[in-house]
Amino acid sequence: MKISKCILAIAAALLLAGSIHADKLPSLIAKAPPSIKLHDQYDAAQFLSFPATNVVVLTIAGKKGSEQIDAWVAALRPRYGRRIEIRGLADVAGVPGFLQGKVRKKFQESRSYPVMLDWTGDVCASFGFQPGVANVLVIARNGTILARVAGPVHESGLKELSQGIDTALTDPAPAPINSTAKPLPTK
DSSP states (O other): OHHHHHHHHHHHHHHHHHTOOTTOOOOOOSBOOSEEEEEOTTSOEEEEESSOSSEEEEEEEOTTTGGGHHHHHHHHHHHHGGGEEEEEEEEOTTSOGGGHHHHHHHHHHHOSSOEEEESSSHHHHHTTOOTTSOEEEEEOTTSBEEEEEESSOOHHHHHHHHHHHHHHHHSOSOOOOOTTOOOOOOO
């Protein structure tokens, strides 16, 4: 009897897990980590910390979701221009050490702007990163995550991101956040 209850519970969990769609992420974290330091494809240190001066649109993807990022940026850039700061974060945790130089070179060839490279996957995980698809987050100046979408660009996702950006842009100044929090460990 106990075994059949266990099997039933596992089946229910699998059904529930299968009902999560790529375009809707479960409620994860409400705040961005207060401080992030990672190196980009040029091995230059990149920092992201809150409170910040600008509203940040953070794109996160692994190899599979990276082809979806440009469409999100192309849809948001014309409307918001320089009123938002678009930052890129790449999940490269599965790359063995001896191939990291080759991955950096590929990024240099394909992206002229800095992309933060997360070799451990810890920073991506801290944002509730959904692997296999593009993840796009709107982060207010105080570090609050106001919107989050995943997958290829779609109208409802653009609407959600735009609402988050519009809300963040109407907030005149960053609110203080817990300044005693420690930054995430970085490589």
